[in-house]
Amino acid sequence: MESMKDNTNGQWIILSGLVISLILIGLATLANQAVIAGYHSSNAALEFPKESIRELNSHTRDNARIIKDLTLHINSTSNDTVPFIYEGLFKNYSEQIEGLYALHGETADLTLVSVNSTNGTVNTSDIDMIFVNITYFDGNTYYSSRPEIIEVNE
Amino acid sequence: MNEKGQLHTLEGLAAALMITMTVLVISQSTMMVTPQNELAVNVHLEQLSSDALAVIDTADSGSVEHDLTECVSSWNMMEATYPASSLCDLDDELSYLLPGVLYNIELAYFKDQNLNVKKVIINGPPGENSVVVRRFVTITNETVNDAGGGWNLKEDELRVVEVRMTTWKV
Numbered sequence: 001m002e003s004m005k006d007n008t009n010g011q012w013i014i015l016s017g018l019v020i021s022l023i024l025i026g027l028a029t030l031a032n033q034a035v036i037a038g039y040h041s042s043n044a045a046l047e048f049p050k051e052s053i054r055e056l057n058s059h060t061r062d063n064a065r066i067i068k069d070l071t072l073h074i075n076s077t078s079n080d081t082v083p084f085i086y087e088g089l090f091k092n093y094s095e096q097i098e099g100l101y102a103l104h105g106e107t108a109d110l111t112l113v114s115v116n117s118t119n120g121t122v123n124t125s126d127i128d129m130i131f132v133n134i135t136y137f138d139g140n141t142y143y144s145s146r147p148e149i150i151e152v153n154e
Numbered sequence: 155m156n157e158k159g160q161l162h163t164l165e166g167l168a169a170a171l172m173i174t175m176t177v178l179v180i181s182q183s184t185m186m187v188t189p190q191n192e193l194a195v196n197v198h199l200e201q202l203s204s205d206a207l208a209v210i211d212t213a214d215s216g217s218v219e220h221d222l223t224e225c226v227s228s229w230n231m232m233e234a235t236y237p238a239s240s241l242c243d244l245d246d247e248l249s250y251l252l253p254g255v256l257y258n259i260e261l262a263y264f265k266d267q268n269l270n271v272k273k274v275i276i277n278g279p280p281g282e283n284s285v286v287v288r289r290f291v292t293i294t295n296e297t298v299n300d301a302g303g304g305w306n307l308k309e310d311e312l313r314v315v316e317v318r319m320t321t322w323k324v
Contacts, residue, residue, distance in 0.1 A: 012162070016169075023173060030180050042193035051204050051287065059290045066292055066312065074310045089312065096264050096314040097290065103262065103269070103316075 049106065053136050053143045056101070056108055063093055064130045064150040082127060083115045090132075101136075109135040113147045128153035192283055195323070199255070200285040203321040206251040207289040210244070218247055220301075223291045226261065226315050228301035229274060236276040245275050248319075255321050256281075262316040271318075284322035291315050 071086045078085065094110035101108035113131035131147040211222035220228070225244040232240050239245040241259065248257060259275035292314050295307040307313060 019169065019173065023176065026177065027180070039193060042197050045197045046193060046200065046285075055288075055290060059292075063292050063312075063314075066294065070294060070310065070312060089310075093292070093312060093314060099264050099269070100262060100290065100314060100316045 047140070049136075049138050049141055052101070052104075052106060052138070053141075056097070056136055056143075057134060057145065057148070059097070060110060060132060060134060060148065061150050064090075064132065065152045067093060068127060068130075068152045086115050086127075087112055106136065106138040109133070196283055196285050199283075199321055199323060200287060202252065202255070203257070203285060203287045203319055204289075206248060207287060207317065207319060209251060210247050211289055211291065219243065220247070222289065222317060223293060223297055224301050226291050226303075226317060227293045227297040227305065228303045229261065229305070231272075231304040233272050234274050234276045236278070239275045241274045248275075252321065255323055257319050257321045260318040260320075262318055263313055265313070280320045281322035281324060284320050286318060286320050288316050288318045291317060 067086060067089045070089060071082055074080075074085050075082050090110075090112045094112075097110060098108050111133040113133055115127055116129040116131065117126040118128055119126055128151065130150040130152055132150060134143075134145040134148050136143040207222065210218055210225070213221060215221065220243045222244070225241055225247075228243065229241055234240040244259065248259075256277045257275065258273065258277055258280065260271055260273050262269065262271045264270070292312055293303075293305060293307070294312050295309050298305045298307055305313065
């Protein structure tokens with residue numbers, strides 16, 4: 001019993017155990033942080049409506065051109081003016097796209113601002129620029145382009 | 155006095171070095187990849203699926219046989235019955251672009267103020283970690299006539315169709 005009091009080797013074993021346990025705690029904390037960081041970054045990438053906004057913008061641009069072609073086609077057999085026909089078609093388009101976005105809990109708003117022509121006439125195929133207000137909101141992310149200037153004479 | 159202290163000092167130094175190096179290596183790692191994370195897989199799948207639809211929609215006519223607008227315009231208005239698809243061209247192109255991925259396709263559109271959602275490609279029930287991507291196309295009487303579809307649109311009518319794709323891996 002007396003000899004055990006003088007033997008101090010046990011202190012090293014206890015100290016080593018303490019150090020190893022501290023290292024293990026540190027490693028576990030770091031690994032846990034990495035998993036949490038991975039979850040949040042992935043979740044943010046999934047939640048952010050990047051494609052919705054991009055699609056709203058690019059589809060509106062494409063449709064401004066489609067509506068222009070359809071407008072000129074209708075105008076060739078109708079007495080209505082080009083701006084009048086264009087406004088009617090664009091309103092129809094915006095109602096459909098707003099309804100389809102609403103299905104996913106997103107608010108999209110497309111408003112035609114003006115139909116423009118560099119030479120001042122819009123009764124023929126001279127219309128070359130459309131101004132549209134685009135707004136998007138999904139409860140977290142807000143996007144607005146007021147106005148979006150769309151070249152349709154390409 | 156004995157020489158045990160020297161050995162203990164060396165051991166302590168070696169242990170301190172090992173601990174320091176371990177902490178440094180871990181803390182200096184700029185990114186710790188956790189591929190087990192299901193959400194990371196979903197992010198990848200969503201991007202892949204979205205890109206596949208974008209490629210079909212925007213590719214030149216020489217790159218793909220039929221673009222997305224042509225595929226949708228050619229629909230005969232008949233819903234798919236598993237395992238048959240009612241949009242075969244789109245099914246062929248997607249199966250080429252998404253190897254190892256299963257997908258269902260629905261078309262959503264408004265007709266006379268009423269919402270219609272039709273299944274056109276069915277590959278089975280979506281798995282637990284499925285993602286949904288979508289793309290919009292606009293069809294007119296002209297595109298439908300060119301593609302030989304059954305949409306029956308008026309001359310002055312345009313219809314926005316949401317191509318809704320649910321994808322999952324098995």
